Amino acid sequence: MNRKIVDFGRRNLAWVLLLVICIIFSFTNGNFLTLTNLLNILNQNAYIIISTYGIALIMMSGGLDMAVGYQMSICGVACALMLNAGVPIPVVCLITIALSIAFGALGTLLEQLLKLPRIFVSIGLSTVYQGVAYVITNSKTISGLSAGFKQIGQGTILHPNLTYATIIMILFGIVMSIVMDRTYFGRYVFALGGNEASARLAGINVKRMKYAIGMTAGFFCGVGALVLTSRVGAASAATGAGTEITILTGILVGGVSVRGGDGKIANCIAGVLIMGLLANGMQLAGLNTYYQYIAKGAIMLLVMWFDAFQIKRRALAASKRKEAAA
Amino acid sequence: MGRKILEVKNVTKTYPGVVALDNVSFDVEEGEILALIGENGAGKSTVIKTIAGAIQPDSGEILIDGKRFTKLTPTQAKEAGIGVVYQELNLVPSLSIMENIFLGDRVGGGRFGPNFREMRRRSEEIMADLGVKIDVSTQVQMLSTAQMQIVEIAKAVVKNCKVLIMDEPSASIPMAEVENMFRIVRRLREKGVAVIYISHRLEELFELCDRVTVFRDGRYVITRNVADITKKDLIRYMIGRELTEKFPERQVTPGEPVLQVRDLTGNGDFHISLELRKGEILGLAGLVGAGRTELAKMLCGDVKPESGQILVRGVPLKAASAADGVKAGIGLVPEDRKLEGVFLNYTIEWNIPVMSLKRVSRFGFMNFRELDRLTNTYVDTLDIKTPSVKQEVRNLSGGNQQKVVVAKVLAAENEILIFDEPTRGIDVGAKQEIYRLMNSLVEQGKSILMISSEMEELLGMSDRIVVLHEGRVTGGLEKDQFSQDKVLELASGITEE
Numbered sequence: 001m002n003r004k005i006v007d008f009g010r011r012n013l014a015w016v017l018l019l020v021i022c023i024i025f026s027f028t029n030g031n032f033l034t035l036t037n038l039l040n041i042l043n044q045n046a047y048i049i050i051s052t053y054g055i056a057l058i059m060m061s062g063g064l065d066m067a068v069g070y071q072m073s074i075c076g077v078a079c080a081l082m083l084n085a086g087v088p089i090p091v092v093c094l095i096t097i098a099l100s101i102a103f104g105a106l107g108t109l110l111e112q113l114l115k116l117p118r119i120f121v122s123i124g125l126s127t128v129y130q131g132v133a134y135v136i137t138n139s140k141t142i143s144g145l146s147a148g149f150k151q152i153g154q155g156t157i158l159h160p161n162l163t164y165a166t167i168i169m170i171l172f173g174i175v176m177s178i179v180m181d182r183t184y185f186g187r188y189v190f191a192l193g194g195n196e197a198s199a200r201l202a203g204i205n206v207k208r209m210k211y212a213i214g215m216t217a218g219f220f221c222g223v224g225a226l227v228l229t230s231r232v233g234a235a236s237a238a239t240g241a242g243t244e245i246t247i248l249t250g251i252l253v254g255g256v257s258v259r260g261g262d263g264k265i266a267n268c269i270a271g272v273l274i275m276g277l278l279a280n281g282m283q284l285a286g287l288n289t290y291y292q293y294i295a296k297g298a299i300m301l302l303v304m305w306f307d308a309f310q311i312k313r314r315a316l317a318a319s320k321r322k323e324a325a326a
Numbered sequence: 327m328g329r330k331i332l333e334v335k336n337v338t339k340t341y342p343g344v345v346a347l348d349n350v351s352f353d354v355e356e357g358e359i360l361a362l363i364g365e366n367g368a369g370k371s372t373v374i375k376t377i378a379g380a381i382q383p384d385s386g387e388i389l390i391d392g393k394r395f396t397k398l399t400p401t402q403a404k405e406a407g408i409g410v411v412y413q414e415l416n417l418v419p420s421l422s423i424m425e426n427i428f429l430g431d432r433v434g435g436g437r438f439g440p441n442f443r444e445m446r447r448r449s450e451e452i453m454a455d456l457g458v459k460i461d462v463s464t465q466v467q468m469l470s471t472a473q474m475q476i477v478e479i480a481k482a483v484v485k486n487c488k489v490l491i492m493d494e495p496s497a498s499i500p501m502a503e504v505e506n507m508f509r510i511v512r513r514l515r516e517k518g519v520a521v522i523y524i525s526h527r528l529e530e531l532f533e534l535c536d537r538v539t540v541f542r543d544g545r546y547v548i549t550r551n552v553a554d555i556t557k558k559d560l561i562r563y564m565i566g567r568e569l570t571e572k573f574p575e576r577q578v579t580p581g582e583p584v585l586q587v588r589d590l591t592g593n594g595d596f597h598i599s600l601e602l603r604k605g606e607i608l609g610l611a612g613l614v615g616a617g618r619t620e621l622a623k624m625l626c627g628d629v630k631p632e633s634g635q636i637l638v639r640g641v642p643l644k645a646a647s648a649a650d651g652v653k654a655g656i657g658l659v660p661e662d663r664k665l666e667g668v669f670l671n672y673t674i675e676w677n678i679p680v681m682s683l684k685r686v687s688r689f690g691f692m693n694f695r696e697l698d699r700l701t702n703t704y705v706d707t708l709d710i711k712t713p714s715v716k717q718e719v720r721n722l723s724g725g726n727q728q729k730v731v732v733a734k735v736l737a738a739e740n741e742i743l744i745f746d747e748p749t750r751g752i753d754v755g756a757k758q759e760i761y762r763l764m765n766s767l768v769e770q771g772k773s774i775l776m777i778s779s780e781m782e783e784l785l786g787m788s789d790r791i792v793v794l795h796e797g798r799v800t801g802g803l804e805k806d807q808f809s810q811d812k813v814l815e816l817a818s819g820i821t822e823e
Contacts, residue, residue: 184684185690188683194672195666195668195670197666198667198668199669200647201626201628201666201667202652202734203648205647205649261671261672
């Protein structure tokens with residue numbers, strides 16, 4: 001019984017951590033534990049969490065993508081430009097998402113063509129995206145978006161702080177959890193992350209899977225860009241910048257290994273929320289964005305060290321068990 | 327002849343469950359080339375590693391130029407005059423020849439790094455000694471494999487080398503370059519260096535070596551002058567025993583052909599034709615590097631052939647990846663189960679159904695009851711020994727890991743199974759179980775192509791044997807023609823005499 005609780009805690013460490021942070025914050029700030037504040041936090045992080053679903057897939061399959069930030073910028077900017085050009089809202093949404101899916105596929109295409117790990121491809125692409133975003137916006141912020149579009153990120157339902165964006169985030173979270181746990185697609189993702197050579201010889205079409213994963217990541221990045229643009233009511237080349245670090249760190253805090261092959265969507269949500277809460281807490285304490293970068297970087301190093309340590313510990317335990325058996 | 331420069335005396339090395347070297351003694355004389363031969367697993371590489379200080383023996387001693395050692399470190403071995411050229415080259419491609427030769431050595435004792443003038447002078451001297459004309463400041467990555475090997479040799483002999491050990495030196499370079507390598511080795515012999523030459527190619531040692539020492543099953547068998555021995559004798563010494571393991575009988579008559587390979591070229595193989603019949607175990611023999619695994623990779627769809635045809639039950643296999651091979655019912659149990667077979671970090675119940683996931687899914691959703699059924703069925707039928715199906719595969723023994731790979735392939739309902747070294751690295755008991763399993767599979771009407779380097783296994787399990795040598799079929803043997811000598815002759819490239 002006791003052991004079961006410990007095991008449960010270990011499997012959902014990110015949620016335990018999130019709970020602890022919430023308790024601490026509720027003592028330091030009387031307004032923290034109100035429904036309004038909690039819903040606000042969800043709304044603020046919705047676009048990051050939605051993008052996380054895709055990047056988590058890439059990481060579970062053993063890849064790493066650093067382009068998501070500026071990819072989001074480009075999509076946001078394109079979306080804002082189209083809206084201001086008078087393109088109907090549903091068409092804008094579809095084109096933005098299609099564009100982002102194409103970017104995701106481009107990542108996989110280059111990965112296959114150049115035979116490079118996704119991390120290198122995505123760092124290159126990220127810089128290209130950054131340049132393109134600045135060129136097409138002329139470094140200006142595009143604002144004055146239509147009220148109808150702003151409804152996605154600002155419109156509420158049931159509660160004055162429960163936005164459509166939050167609902168979208170929760171729904172996709174449930175869908176992706178089910179996909180990862182219950183469909184063969186989910187298992188194939190883990191198969192790739194566990195051992196790509198074995199996956200290939202087991203008859204999994206690795207190439208097609210990588211395209212599927214890249215495009216899924218693109219889809220969620222596109223949805224994230226729409227939500228963000230709509231909530232802010234404007235877009236610039238800098239809107240998405242830095243998101244990739246928050247997502248990557250959040251996913252690692254959520255227990256996904258850098259080597260892939262493990263993890264749960266729900267834990268990744270908790271991981272990103274922890275990052276969001278810490279940023280929020282630091283802001284309340286009067287520490288600006290630059291201090292937050294310091295903290296984020298430190299946390300990232302810490303979780304990466306912890307991950308490497310875990311990998312070593314597991315390998316050691318396995319070899320010891322085998323020796324005992326021999 | 328000359329003075330004994332290296333003596334190995336009563337060396338024993340055991341690993342858990344295996345005696346790798348059993349009280350082995352032999353010696354090498356100054357200025358001779360000694361061939362060291364034996365089948366895979368005979369203990370050749372273990373004895374080399376012992377001499378080079380890479381592993382420490384349990385007992386026994388090694389005398390190098392009169393100096394007695396019970397255990398050696400790599401540094402001690404080097405200082406005592408042992409140089410080794412391993413099969414795979416260990417050079418830094420971006421550095422020059424001379425920097426590679428003196429890697430890790432402060433030549434001329436410069437305080438701020440090596441003295442390059444001194445390095446160049448000595449490198450040129452060594453190359454001249456070996457009779458090679460080459461600019462020693464060339465980057466290694468600009469060299470051919472044969473030239474790289476020469477740099478390896480230079481690197482091994484640079485420090486007062488008395489005994490040079492060469493592990494399958496002819497395996498990594500083109501045939502045309504072998505003669506040049508021989509010339510260098512002979513030159514070293516003239517200078518008084520003793521050479522231990524390991525090779526699978528028997529014809530080479532008749533051309534190059536003075537004496538030959540045979541190992542078998544971790545034991546020393548015999549040392550003879552090359553001039554006094556025939557190839558047939560050598561093969562007999564190498565195998566030299568009757569089949570000791572009992573291979574279970576099976577009652578099955580092979581039926582119609584299920585897999586036909588016609589004039590297949592690609593992946594290092596040339597014009598391969600063979601036929602696998604229903605209910606048959608076809609043995610695929612050959613030395614390491616003969617192109618057997620390469621053939622298996624083409625048959626399962628993982629590597630695209632350049633030309634030729636693969637027919638599965640008469641239908642041409644058009645495979646873009648292993649996924650198409652699996653669809654056609656061809657399952658591969660790969661040679662390296664850890665790298666290509668299992669998912670070590672995942673549980674048994676995750677691994678076994680992994681090839682069947684699509685089949686047991688509806689609208690993409692997996693049927694978990696069916697997954698459990700598959701897992702339990704195959705854990706039972708293959709007798710996988712584990713406390714729980716939730717055990718991670720990395721915690722299982724080699725034999726049980728192999729069974730998980732087989733279970734994975736069987737659960738996918740493959741009819742044609744390719745077993746690449748099915749019993750490598752697993753203990754005798756588990757081997758028997760794998761054999762019995764293979765028998766029951768063909769009795770159920772499945773067909774097996776078995777790649778094996780173990781003679782007994784090939785002769786004991788196969789209905790027919792096809793032998794490859796350097797990517798080509800050198801012969802096929804029917805059951806009544808089976809003999810160890812015949813297989814080894816074909817495997818070393820002797821076709822008809």
